[in-house]
Amino acid sequence: MKIAIIAHDGKKPEMVAFLLKHKELLTHVELFATGTTGGHVANAGLEVTKFLSGPIGGDAQIAAMAATHDLDMVIFFRDPLDKHPHEPDVQMLMRICDVHNIPIATNPATAELLFKASAQLNSL
Numbered sequence: 001m002k003i004a005i006i007a008h009d010g011k012k013p014e015m016v017a018f019l020l021k022h023k024e025l026l027t028h029v030e031l032f033a034t035g036t037t038g039g040h041v042a043n044a045g046l047e048v049t050k051f052l053s054g055p056i057g058g059d060a061q062i063a064a065m066a067a068t069h070d071l072d073m074v075i076f077f078r079d080p081l082d083k084h085p086h087e088p089d090v091q092m093l094m095r096i097c098d099v100h101n102i103p104i105a106t107n108p109a110t111a112e113l114l115f116k117a118s119a120q121l122n123s124l
């Protein structure tokens with residue numbers, strides 16, 4: 001299973017905590033991340049393939065994977081209280097996930113449910 005993880009700056013600690021909490025479930029998961037998020041996740045000891053940083057195209061790279069069905073899930077902890085110069089890319093990624101019916105969680109509560117459901121279906 002391939003999962004993309006992305007977190008805006010204010011949400012990076014939550015992303016790392018979420019992944020560490022579910023470390024055992026990640027054994028058979030290939031993680032892909034935007035650059036800075038990936039750096040934080042790698043520093044926490046998890047294996048991850050890093051793309052460009054979000055503002056310079058990382059979201060677009062993940063959207064390309066979603067568009068070609070090379071991705072099973074997106075966990076994107078967005079920070080709704082901050083401004084993002086690349087908001088069009090963020091919208092594009094979410095739109096592409098909807099176009100191609102790729103599950104996307106934008107907060108930890110939803111990500112938790114997605115992980116639990118996937119584990120029950122034995123796809124994690």
Ligand SMILES: O=C(CO)COP(=O)(O)O
Pocket residue numbers: 006007008009033034035036037038052053054055058059086090
């Ligand atoms: O900005 C982001 C997503 O829109 C995240 O990018 P980074 O992981 O490079 O900070």
